[in-house]
Amino acid sequence: MISDECKRRAWNNIKINNDTYMVSVTQKDDTIKVFLTNLIEIWMDTLTKEIILDRCRKLNPLLNIEDINYYDVVLNILNNMSRNIINASVEHIKLRAEIDGGTMKFDVNLTKGTPQNFWEIVTKPLCISSMEISRQHKFLLDLVKRKDEEINEYKAEGAKLLRKNIETKCFKEEQLKITILDPNTIDCTNIFQSAMNFYNEFNLYEYNKTSTKSTSSNNDDTQEMVQNRFVQNDSKNICNSDTTVQRITESVYSKNKKQNKDTTSKKVTSNKIGTANISYRPPKKLKKGLEPIL
Numbered sequence: 660m661i662s663d664e665c666k667r668r669a670w671n672n673i674k675i676n677n678d679t680y681m682v683s684v685t686q687k688d689d690t691i692k693v694f695l696t697n698l699i700e701i702w703m704d705t706l707t708k709e710i711i712l713d714r715c716r717k718l719n720p721l722l723n724i725e726d727i728n729y730y731d732v733v734l735n736i737l738n739n740m741s742r743n744i745i746n747a748s749v750e751h752i753k754l755r756a757e758i759d760g761g762t763m764k765f766d767v768n769l770t771k772g773t774p775q776n777f778w779e780i781v782t783k784p785l786c787i788s789s790m791e792i793s794r795q796h797k798f799l800l801d802l803v804k805r806k807d808e809e810i811n812e813y814k815a816e817g818a819k820l821l822r823k824n825i826e827t828k829c830f831k832e833e834q835l836k837i838t839i840l841d842p843n844t845i846d847c848t849n850i851f852q853s854a855m856n857f858y859n860e861f862n863l864y865e866y867n868k869t870s871t872k873s874t875s876s877n878n879d880d881t882q883e884m885v886q887n888r889f890v891q892n893d894s895k896n897i898c899n900s901d902t903t904v905q906r907i908t909e910s911v912y913s914k915n916k917k918q919n920k921d922t923t924s925k926k927v928t929s930n931k932i933g934t935a936n937i938s939y940r941p942p943k944k945l946k947k948g949l950e951p952i953l
Contacts (some may be wrong), residue, residue, distance in 0.1 A: 668694075668780075668859065670852050673741045675748060679844050681851065683780075684737045691734060693767050694780055695749065698851060701777045702749050702769035706733075711765075718764040732758055733765050740767075785851070788858040803830045 670681040673695075683694045691706040711733050715724045736743050736756045745753040752767040772780075807829050820826050842850065 668784075668855065670855055671741060672848055673744065673747065679848055680749070681848060682740055684734075684740070686734060689730070691737065693737060693769070694772075695752075695769055696777070696781055698781065698847060701772040701780060703772050703776065704767050704769050714766060715763075718766060722761060722763070727758070732756075732763055736763065736765055737767070784858040785854055788854040792857065800832065 668683045668685055670683045673680050673682050678697065680695055680697050685692045685694075689708045691711070693704045693706070695702040708730055711730060712724065715722075715729050715733065736754050739756070740752070740754065743754045743756045745755050747753065749771075750769050752769070754765045754767065756763050811829075
């Protein structure tokens with residue numbers, strides 16, 4: 660599973676030596692991570708509060724760093740990196756921003772990441788996005804085709820559309836087939852950002868859904884633990900008293916009897932519903948002069 664700070668990673672364009680790169684800044688607890696990529700390689704820098712404080716002191720000797728909220732100031736500078744860049748390379752990015760009381764400087768020292776880092780941060784989210792987009796594409800195509808069949812069925816039964824301005828032509832899959840041009844660098848970065856935004860939204864939804872299931876599972880586990888303890892306590896009592904055995908036996912018998920009665924009741928209800936479905940008849944044709952609304 661992707662770590663929590665990677666749940667929502669936004670990417671922004673920056674220029675380095677007239678080439679387009681993308682940078683992302685994530686923050687979790689007291690650690691900030693900076694990622695830089697050209698979709699071929701990746702560079703990164705991990706900033707703890709101690710590292711940030713040390714860099715701020717060295718780069719801003721005239722500022723009393725302890726008197727300002729240096730961590731939030733640096734985070735704001737990093738989140739607006741393209742606006743605050745003075746000089747940049749793939750290993751070193753110099754930043755400067757105006758703050759109350761003067762100017763704040765900060766440097767990002769990047770190291771080249773491994774292929775595994777590139778997979779986790781760039782390739783894997785893109786693959787997940789592509790898989791989900793492909794699934795949604797197939798689902799929507801099937802839905803549109805079935806909607807067309809449904810509309811044709813209505814028309815065959817004599818229904819007419821009153822609002823002609825919303826009428827659509829029958830969908831043909833060939834309409835989606837186009838010639839794909841060779842994308843340039845800007846096209847690739849835009850597509851990458853779009854795919855990552857889709858991944859962020861989809862991944863956050865899946866994470867929330869998983870968290871809900873996990874909470875429910877934990878509740879079930881807690882109930883099971885309580886039940887197990889109850890059974891263990893009863894087992895100790897059984898060893899000491901024949902009356903307890905009789906009481907539990909009667910309780911189980913009564914519970915089974917009630918379950919059998921409920922099952923029988925459900926079967927009767929189910930049969931009634933089935934009979935109702937079988938006796939269903941389609942509505943009569945509309946009288947002359949009336950038109951059903953689609």
